[in-house]
Amino acid sequence: MSFFYRALYEIQEFTLLSFRTGRSLFRKPRYFEDILRQMEIIGTGSIFIVMLTGFFTGGVLALQSAKSLKSFGAVNLTGQLVALSLVRELGPVLTALMIAGRVGAGIASQLGSMVVTQQIDAMRGLGTDPIKKLVAPRVVASTAMLPLLTVVADLFGLIGGWIVSLYTLRLNTSLYWNTAMRSLAYNDVLEGLMKPLVFGFIIGMIGCYFGINTTGGTRGVGRSTTQAVVTASILVIIADFFVSKIVLEFRY
Amino acid sequence: MEVRPAETKIILGGGGSGKTTILKMVLGLVKPDSGRIFIEDQEITQLTEAELMPIRKRIGMVFQEGALFDSLTVGENVAFRMREAETHSEEEIDSVVRQLLGFVELGHAIDKFPSELSGGMIRRAGIARALVGHPSILLYDAPTAGLDPITSRTICELVMKLRDLEGVASIFVTHDLESALTVASEFAETLPNGEVVFKNEDNNLCLVNTRFLMLKEGNIIFEGSDEALRSSSDRYIQDFLE
Numbered sequence: 001m002s003f004f005y006r007a008l009y010e011i012q013e014f015t016l017l018s019f020r021t022g023r024s025l026f027r028k029p030r031y032f033e034d035i036l037r038q039m040e041i042i043g044t045g046s047i048f049i050v051m052l053t054g055f056f057t058g059g060v061l062a063l064q065s066a067k068s069l070k071s072f073g074a075v076n077l078t079g080q081l082v083a084l085s086l087v088r089e090l091g092p093v094l095t096a097l098m099i100a101g102r103v104g105a106g107i108a109s110q111l112g113s114m115v116v117t118q119q120i121d122a123m124r125g126l127g128t129d130p131i132k133k134l135v136a137p138r139v140v141a142s143t144a145m146l147p148l149l150t151v152v153a154d155l156f157g158l159i160g161g162w163i164v165s166l167y168t169l170r171l172n173t174s175l176y177w178n179t180a181m182r183s184l185a186y187n188d189v190l191e192g193l194m195k196p197l198v199f200g201f202i203i204g205m206i207g208c209y210f211g212i213n214t215t216g217g218t219r220g221v222g223r224s225t226t227q228a229v230v231t232a233s234i235l236v237i238i239a240d241f242f243v244s245k246i247v248l249e250f251r252y
Numbered sequence: 253m254e255v256r257p258a259e260t261k262i263i264l265g266g267g268g269s270g271k272t273t274i275l276k277m278v279l280g281l282v283k284p285d286s287g288r289i290f291i292e293d294q295e296i297t298q299l300t301e302a303e304l305m306p307i308r309k310r311i312g313m314v315f316q317e318g319a320l321f322d323s324l325t326v327g328e329n330v331a332f333r334m335r336e337a338e339t340h341s342e343e344e345i346d347s348v349v350r351q352l353l354g355f356v357e358l359g360h361a362i363d364k365f366p367s368e369l370s371g372g373m374i375r376r377a378g379i380a381r382a383l384v385g386h387p388s389i390l391l392y393d394a395p396t397a398g399l400d401p402i403t404s405r406t407i408c409e410l411v412m413k414l415r416d417l418e419g420v421a422s423i424f425v426t427h428d429l430e431s432a433l434t435v436a437s438e439f440a441e442t443l444p445n446g447e448v449v450f451k452n453e454d455n456n457l458c459l460v461n462t463r464f465l466m467l468k469e470g471n472i473i474f475e476g477s478d479e480a481l482r483s484s485s486d487r488y489i490q491d492f493l494e
Contacts, residue, residue, distance in 0.1 A: 029338060118319035125279050125313045126333045126381075127305045133336075 043145035058157030079180035096199035108228035111211025146200030265467030312382030318374035372403035
């Protein structure tokens with residue numbers, strides 16, 4: 001099969017799986033417990049790495065931007081710059097990349113091992129649809145948790161920026177928080193929360209897709225885990241561009 | 253080929269001859285390229301995944317390595333089908349699980365995870381899980397492969413008990429000749445005091461309801477009883493038996 005047909009085939013299969021996943025949400029039985037358990041694993045389990053990522057990103061943003069702002073005599077605006085770049089761009093994207101690494105890999109390797117040890121076959125044989133029982137809860141959980149994790153990352157990013165501004169740039173605390181908060185418009189927050197919704201869906205769906213299509217034993221599990229992380233990360237960055245463009249088009 | 257109630261069909265063949273694929277097709281996990289499959293007079297060849305679900309309820313499959321869900325305990329694995337069906341109360345599920353685990357002599361392992369069990373125990377737990385809901389058809393995918401002779405014997409006895417005492421139709425895929433011949437030459441009987449014993453058919457030929465099927469590269473090259481298998485003149489079969 002040539003590369004072109006291969007790609008076309010993968011897109012078709014991925015679309016079909018997404019469609020079946022979406023449809024399974026509206027049919028009984030529903031797996032609320034599984035969704036909650038996945039939310040805990042994906043959401044609560046990732047809080048710490050997201051906090052660290054946000055904190056140091058905010059800090060380095062303040063450090064770097066202060067240098068450029070100084071040449072315009074606008075160091076006062078550090079808060080605004082940190083807040084805008086974090087909430088609209090870096091918060092969602094960096095959180096999504098961290099989660100793609102942690103959660104995407106986890107989903108793909110877990111489902112992949114279940115495939116190669118015939119647990120998926122066994123589940124189908126026992127009359128349970130693995131898409132409903134395994135895929136849908138993971139996709140729902142990652143889509144729901146990513147916006148929340150992004151909010152955590154944004155908050156800790158602002159705190160990181162504040163600490164750097166306070167101790168290395170000698171900026172006034174209230175000045176930092178004032179410029180930061182006032183610069184954020186409704187649209188910025190909307191964009192900052194819409195992106196992680198899309199990213200969360202991509203990460204969950206890609207992880208499940210590569211996991212469930214694992215072939216070739218334990219080596220195959222390793223391969224699909226790598227593919228899931230790489231594909232999810234690239235798609236997150238591509239989707240980021242398009243969502244930004246769409247939001248900018250509808251800006252008023 | 254055809255399998256009748258209370259009959260066991262043993263499928264022999266080397267690796268890659270399509271033994272496991274036959275079982276997967278019966279369960280509807282893979283679709284055949286050609287040919288048709290009937291389960292209790294209903295054709296399943298063209299059914300969709302959703303339509304297959306009620307039919308799968310009548311079939312139990314024992315997978316090669318057990319295929320227990322490793323995130324669940326043995327008890328939860330056995331209870332899986334009933335919990336999913338949501339038709340039983342927790343007390344009913346608990347009593348069925350204990351009864352089935354007792355049947356495969358794993359009552360003590362109910363709260364253990366599959367990773368804590370030996371290969372033979374995993375296989376037996378897999379059999380218990382396949383028995384939930386009294387399936388009328390059982391599919392065994394190499395249940396004795398890689399096990400010590402004593403554990404293999406235990407599993408063969410389970411297979412015979414289900415065939416002779418419960419009237420279950422089954423397909424037994426294996427390349428372990430010894431256990432295949434055990435299943436084909438002995439039968440289970442309940443004594444008046446309730447004890448189950450295993451007897452050899454000796455000279456009462458055809459007492460045991462088991463037929464052989466030999467596969468070679470996806471084709472059936474032999475079908476018949478164990479005596480006919482032994483006396484077959486086919487080179488491949490003779491090599492296999494040695």
